Amino acid sequence: MKRSQQLIALGLLVTLQCCVLTVRSDDNGKCALLIPGATTSTCISYEAINRAFNAAKEITRLGGPQSKSKELSDIEIDVLGRTIVETSRILAKEFKLAPDAIHMGLPMIDTRHTVINQYCPVKYQRPQCKVQRYREPDGMCNNLENPHWGAVMAPFRRLLPPNFQDGVSAPRISVTGSELPTARLVSTLTHKDMGFHDHAVTIYLPAWGQLIDHDMAMGAESKDPRTNSEPKCCNVPPNQRHQACWPIDIPSADPFYKLFRRTCLDFVRSGAGVREQCKLGTRIAVNTVSAYLDASFVYGSDLETMNKLRVFKAGQLKSNAMNRHKGMKDLLPPQMENPDANCKRPSKDVHCFMAGDARVNQQMMLVALHTILMREHNRIALELSKINSHWDDERIFQETRHIIAAIVQQITYNEFLPMVLGKEVMERYSLLGERQGMLNKYNSKLEATLPTAFFAAAFRFGHSLIPNALERWSTTHKFIGSRRLSDIINKPFDVYTGNTCDEYLTGFMNQISQAVDDSVSQELTNHLFRDETSGFGSDLASLNIQRGRDHGVPSYNAYREFCGLRRARSWNDLAGAFTNETLHMYMQAYKTPDDLDLWSAGVSERPLPGSMVGPVFGCIMGETFKNLRLGDRFWFENAGQPSSFTQEQVNEIRKVKLSRVICDNSDHIETVQVYVMVLPDSEINPRVACKSGILPRINLSKWKE
Known part of the structure; x- marks a missing residue:
């Protein structure tokens, strides 16, 4: 944060504290917020807030107050969120508030003294937390001082103040005052499918990246109340569109979509979120997973x-045993509720899969990894039930869940992040794994809530890694065939037949990933979620760019400054940041370096030495994963907590590699390279037998009571 911003924030905080000490809930004439000015101060009264909220209700058609304990639907939360944003807009206009005052000042107002409090559900109030061994499913009370941090429905946090055209919610425009280039133009100019490969990384790296992305993030959708699903925008007259519609214009000369006479891509703004205690401020998006x-x-x-996924016997998760008679392990259970959600079924008797995340069926990388993690849970639970025969189902299930979370952390920080970020960034952000002892660095002041810049831009770096097709290989590491990505999105039915799951699992360790660069597969830029009858789909690069603008993510140039780089004053200042060709394309698309969209420029940066990403994405990811590790009270290496493992147990978890999990939970895979996210190399990453002692299995006898 700049010094000037710090001074403004400090001034606002001091004045707020003065007001709160003297205000009474029934004294509407008092200042809710006093903003100091050069000559006079601005007093925003509770009475003014109540007037603004009542006016906003008329605009958004918010109904009357609901029961405090009532669980609001996604649509009801969106309407409440939009009402609070509209209230902030009315106040900003009435009191001529600067963007800093809207972003930092308005959220300081205690809305419990306003009419807003009557509409604020209990889930947005401070809960009473209990200290216990196992995590809450929704992440609540991980941080005892700030229970909502990192929890379901918490707003994404800001590394920089948001950049909205009106300071409140309208998407960003050019610093020149004109519109930014349409996201599709940036995509076609800069993110062509050049097919460059990374010469070391396998498909397991982007596969694991997407898996943990779904572990950490899912933005709230805007929904049409008539269908309870995301509204369509392009084929609807502008005056009849849902208020969240913000379609992406397609240039008339578009090299692909002009063949189909398409003029726009469907895009819907994220659902409006609600802050803790229903506080005022800029538009926010919320995370619907922990x-x-x-x-x-x-x-x-x-x-x-969680309960829908459990057997409630011996700690087991539900599974599909259809292939047991063939000597094969169980598949994920079928998705029987809402069977067509995120699923393109060929017939009514074929089902997609059910897992903890609804996006499991998107493509085969996810299905395969979900399958082996479900099997790993059931394998560990079965062994724990034998080791501790006195444990009941609940204890076995929760302890196994505790171990699986630890394994996910271990693999992420010891196999995935070192390849993505490189040693220098890992060291800078305290991400390197401990080899012995405990971590003992939990810091309750570090907020693990994901930054908007991470969710809407930086962690979407993996979209550059995805190939046009996914390969299947035999368990003896011979190429069998491949499937075009757009042919299997939301159609994971291959897994039901024969050894297909093993063939994909083996294929992922043999297929080379694309490189992190400006090149994006045309399967993603022209055929995303392709409709078989039309021959075209959507464009993921355009969606990423538009999503950043939707969330008020500041420009790439602003994040250069945040990350300690020199802010570009001219295009020449970026000569070393991108290839000459990429920079030339940006000069064609944008009027100034201050307009560059964060996702587009971030994936296009020249990578740091030993890293897959450039300095800005390295900085945003480094900061995020530091907080996810040191700001997680349940982190598996923490000591002195009710959730803590013993030192012996931590040592066992540290032995686990993804290759071991694959060996234990595939059907017939017998050899893997030690680090499956990297291509095999006889000297530094040899292919070894699963039966060998080179890949140690977690010794669960250390959990014997």
């Missing part, structure tokens, strides 16, 4: 989902 690395993709981020 931010912590807690394996919620296996178990769900709410108790209802």
